[in-house]
Ligand SMILES: Nc1ncnc2c1ncn2[C@@H]1O[C@H](COP(=O)(O)OP(=O)(O)O)[C@@H](O)[C@H]1O
């Protein structure tokens with residue numbers, strides 16, 4: 001196997017600055033065919049920015065990106081999609097007023113339609129439509145294709161988001177927190193899907209849920225303040241002392257999960273696992289900035305569900321179900 | 328289901344109304360006085376301009392204030408290829424006028440489409456005014472006063488519809504029917520585009536351009552294609568205006584034309600292809616009525632437009648004549664519990 005084959009996607013010292021803020025700092029990572037590479041890190045670590053750099057939505061400040069051995073750093077976003085790069089968005093980004101099927105059909109059309117057919121009617125392009133339906137079924141949406149995408153439940157919109165990325169049959173899939181906003185059942189389905197996808201594509205997965213990441217990833221990269229803190233197989237990363245110091249030790253591990261809501265004015269938080277009626281449950285104690293109670297009323301002791309918002313009970317439903325799912 | 332092309336009627340009723348409208352236009356000259364034949368010709372030309380702009384505004388989500396430039400430019404092309412003296416046949420002037428307008432649209436679009444939203448509005452306005460001042464400040468087309476065209480105006484394949492050879496009551500007919508044929512042809516052409524996968528891409532761009540870009544569509548190229556086509560079609564309208572009125576002046580190019588076309592779209596309905604036609608007709612007849620009943624024409628006009636726009640958010644064609652026809656609501660089908668059921672519910676051609 002040549003180097004290019006081994007590394008389907010590679011970045012070399014990739015950096016991105018927004019004014020004075022360096023969101024991505026000297027990141028060099030590689031993604032092999034058939035590999036699921038997870039990138040973790042606290043909120044604001046630069047994970048989404050990294051995905052934007054890879055997909056071409058943002059130009060890097062410095063560094064290079066190689067896709068299949070070719071430099072694509074200067075290629076516009078749409079051209080990268082044609083080279084086999086597809087992405088999903090952390091914040092659902094769909095064609096809300098079009099039907100579910102049309103969303104995915106356009107995703108197929110973007111990369112698979114011969115230009116000379118552009119003036120033909122879409123209804124006749126059965127190959128495109130079949131491909132779109134297959135991608136929808138795979139992402140867990142086998143029916144309801146005539147619905148307007150914006151009227152789907154939030155979790156289903158997340159699945160649609162994934163179907164749109166899948167539909168292009170890309171070489172490299174960049175998934176930015178695909179599980180965010182999904183219920184436990186869909187979450188499990190998507191977890192299975194990710195595992196099966198990783199056998200055919202190279203998958204770069206951004207995910208907040210550490211337990212999930214450790215269970216599915218072949219390689220892990222920990223990003224902190226835009227820079228790579230550690231990278232390697234999950235077990236190496238887990239035992240890496242820098243990572244342990246920064247994240248996995250004690251309360252700090254859970255800070256990772258609380259941080260997405262700085263707007264709540266959370267000053268400090270800790271969570272612990274307890275035996276619940278049907279499996280382990282996570283309970284959280286959160287100190288909320290006394291100046292900012294407005295966003296999370298009744299603070300003091302609250303449970304946190306970063307996916308749904310602020311819960312006043314001491315129970316974190318998503319975390320609990322995710323745990324059930326694993327054990 | 329992919330869903331229907333949004334801007335076209337979703338039911339047989341809508342289509343019937345449109346074809347009925349065209350049929351009425353086809354027999355209208357037999358029913359009304361020559362004055363109204365001329366007035367309806369003017370309305371059809373305005374409708375063509377507004378409908379060409381609708382490809383940008385309604386279909387792609389691009390609001391341009393420079394569309395009048397392509398319209399006026401095309402009118403000037405008619406003058407420039409047939410200055411005082413020999414008139415040129417329509418099969419020559421029409422393609423030339425459309426090509427010139429399309430070329431100008433391509434160049435102006437290539438630059439303006441680098442910007443978005445408000446800036447796009449301003450850049451297209453600036454380019455439109457640039458073209459205006461070319462005709463206003465140079466002797467190219469008679470300067471500020473404009474110029475008269477050579478006659479006969481409408482001739483084809485050696486046969487000239489010389490208006491003076493017709494009875495007085497029918498002199499406006501040739502221009503009327505030529506305009507009607509072009510209006511119907513433009514409607515059919517735009518319907519064809521909107522139904523095609525090209526049209527679906529424009530719709531996707533209107534809804535969420537950044538997502539389309541991420542999916543792999545070169546949205547700039549698609550927008551430029553739409554801008555060029557729209558410019559060329561505006562050229563057909565401008566050409567027809569020169570044909571009908573027999574003179575050109577810089578007012579044809581100015582931004583007022585563009586704003587008026589936008590107003591026609593707003594009145595008729597931003598979400599439909601037929602909207603600009605209805606809007607242009609409504610506007611021009613309102614104009615006429617206001618002129619007959621009062622000195623303060625613009626005031627009446629403004630008030631009626633304001634009321635219309637406030638009361639009908641989607642314009643005249645956005646009014647639901649019948650509540651929710653079965654096939655007007657793409658979201659009507661409810662999600663069944665089993666996937667199997669869905670197959671029996673969805674038509675095979677979805
Ligand atoms: N378009 C942008 N302009 C300015 N700053 C940005 C932009 N995108 C992201 N940032 C900043 O870059 C940092 C990294 O953000 P992001 O990549 O979204 O982090 P993550 O996905 O890891 O949570 C944040 O501080 C964020 O505010």
Ligand SMILES: [Mg+2]
Nearest residue numbers: 047048049090
């Ligand atoms: Mg992010």
